[in-house]
Amino acid sequence: DGGITQSPKYLFRKEGQNVTLSCEQNLNHDAMYWYRQDPGQGLRLIYYSQIVNDFQKGDIAEGYSVSREKKESFPLTVTSAQKNPTAFYLCASSTGLAVQETQYFGPGTRLLVL
Amino acid sequence: AQSVTQPDIHITVSEGASLELRCNYSYGATPYLFWYVQSPGQGLQLLLKYFSGDTLVQGIKGFEAEFKRSQSSFNLRKPSVHWSDAAEYFCAVAHLYNQGGKLIFGQGTELSVKP
Numbered sequence: 001d002g003g004i005t006q007s008p009k010y011l012f013r014k015e016g017q018n019v020t021l022s023c024e025q026n027l028n029h030d031a032m033y034w035y036r037q038d039p040g041q042g043l044r045l046i047y048y049s050q051i052v053n054d055f056q057k058g059d060i061a062e063g064y065s066v067s068r069e070k071k072e073s074f075p076l077t078v079t080s081a082q083k084n085p086t087a088f089y090l091c092a093s094s095t096g097l098a099v100q101e102t103q104y105f106g107p108g109t110r111l112l113v114l
Numbered sequence: 115a116q117s118v119t120q121p122d123i124h125i126t127v128s129e130g131a132s133l134e135l136r137c138n139y140s141y142g143a144t145p146y147l148f149w150y151v152q153s154p155g156q157g158l159q160l161l162l163k164y165f166s167g168d169t170l171v172q173g174i175k176g177f178e179a180e181f182k183r184s185q186s187s188f189n190l191r192k193p194s195v196h197w198s199d200a201a202e203y204f205c206a207v208a209h210l211y212n213q214g215g216k217l218i219f220g221q222g223t224e225l226s227v228k229p
Contacts, residue, residue, distance in 0.1 A: 042219030099208040105157035
């Protein structure tokens with residue numbers, strides 16, 4: 001079945017630690033996205049990528065980094081510079097960046113700080 | 115700046131009753147409008163979208179939404195709610211000049227369904 005997988009489902013971070021969230025898609029989509037969701041708020045865009053080896057900052061990129069070495073993979077690293085990382089992180093993908101393209105979402109990773 | 119407002123944080127309806135979830139947006143030109151649903155601890159699923167043409171759009175799971183330009187609204191409706199519809203619903207807007215086709219989401223409306 002085609003879809004987006006995110007791992008792990010839950011992730012715990014210690015102070016000063018970098019952690020990486022995985023996102024893999026087998027939909028053959030060019031565009032991929034990372035969103036952060038906080039309680040009572042909508043989703044906010046962290047980073048997005050249109051093609052391999054290219055990515056752009058979204059609205060809240062500070063404290064995060066990404067890579068896009070393969071079309072199907074778009075991992076997100078939450079660095080120690082992100083002071084409030086506790087949130088639900090959602091990865092999405094679409095055929096392209098055009099507004100008409102539907103974004104398909106993964107099941108999410110919940111990040112908690114110890 | 116563009117924004118999306120969902121005035122109702124939480125709504126409770128009885129099973130079998132009708133449902134309307136409100137969404138208002140602020141943007142000068144005609145936006146691209148979306149409704150997504152999120153079950154607890156899950157990702158988002160697209161219910162329906164509006165780009166142009168007929169202002170009443172049909173989606174999956176028996177949902178529909180109506181675009182009203184004069185009211186800057188895109189309300190989601192369902193004639194008869196099922197218990198499985200309990201979830202959080204997000205309205206989102208995009209337009210041609212958004213960076214990377216970025217979606218701007220509302221805060222979400224949590225729907226509870228009473229037996």
